[in-house]
Amino acid sequence: MTVQGSENTSRRGRRSSTMGGMPLNDMPWWRWRSHVRSALHMLSDPVFQRDVWLAGTDGYGDVTDAVYRLVEDTWLDNWSAEKYVGTIFRDSQEAALVDTAVLRVLRIMHQVGPDAPVAVYMEHPGWPDAVRAARDAHVRMSVSDGEDPDAAPKTLEVLRILTRSA
Secondary structure, X not given: OOOOOOOOOOOOOOOOOEXXXXXXXXXXXXXXXXXXXXXXXXXXXXXXXXHHHHOOOOOOOOHHHHHHHHHOOOOOOOOOHHHHEOOOEOOHHHHXXXXXXXXXXXXXXXXXXXXXXXXXXXXXXXXXXHHHHHHHHHHHHHHHOOOOOOOOOOOHHHHHHHHHHO
């Protein structure tokens, strides 16, 4: 006897099991992870900052947008990323790298103001350390997700599509 599954025609086709290579079911709060990764990616790439943010290229937001994407859902400006190990972050090392990046970027943001032009951020003496910390966290998270950390950052529209459609 063959048992066949019922077919529900109101269901969409099978959804992709990855978001840009990252397994969707791998981390319970993968959408938040995607936003944190996007922010860290932009904050960690000086060439991107020069060619996109300083040039005023549309589609990527600015430094303030990246900082808010980093902390808005997670409240990483109020508590440690360690709180999210197993939901957003894979392990304590990943969380520690994110904490370091968040603290360095927020320190600068509080000193220059959230609406400061990108050039003011980039000229801040602590910016190279913030970029390096963001890079460390970005590389760790990207490699853990099976993605190339050196690929160009995705636009905010692409990020919206990826997190909405999955």
